Amino acid sequence: MSVKKKLGMGVMSAALGLSLIGGGTYAYFNDTAESNNTFAAGTLDLSVDPVEIFSVDNLKPGDYMLRSFELQNGGTLDIARVLMDTSYTVNDADGDNAGEDFGEHLVVKFIKNEGHPEHIFDDDEYTVVYQKTLAELADMTPDDLAVELEDFLIWDYEQDGIPAGGTDYLSVKIEFNDNGEDQNKFQGDSLDLTWTFTGEQEAGERR
Incomplete structure (x- = not known):
């Protein structure tokens, strides 16, 4: 047999040996385990009760x-x-309003609320802590208003915000301002x- 043929046979034998060795690795024991995971997002569900807060006619200044x-x-x-x-x-x-805005004559006064408001208006001792005309409120961004309301401490609760399943109470006074003029x-x-209320989530946390 020629040297070339001997070398060729040697290469084939070596390849066969490697194939057998590689194939032999499948003979070891093995096992598998599976992890099943779920991720479910929570919900924010903000509502106002009653939906129609004011419905008044025949108003006059004062x-x-x-x-x-x-x-x-x-x-x-939360x-x-x-x-x-x-x-x-x-x-x-x-x-004939001649450019004047009715909203500049309606003043919204926020009342300090220390809990359930069932009897907050039973007497005249309620506290007005912040006020703006409707026109001024409409010109403010919700973020700017939130900062100012927090500064005036309208709410006096132990918890911040509204917890899941919880309720917050607001009390307001709207007055048709009598400015003494025509x-x-x-x-x-x-x-x-229209008042649009937007609830924001709390910051993310380790879970």
């Missing part, structure tokens, strides 16, 4: 309205804070107010 309402968290996550955005439209009955231009006018 009239005022006192109302309390609830912000309810029906979700599974709400860290609630932002309030104000928007409104004025319906000018006879078109306000006849607003006779017959109406104003549609």
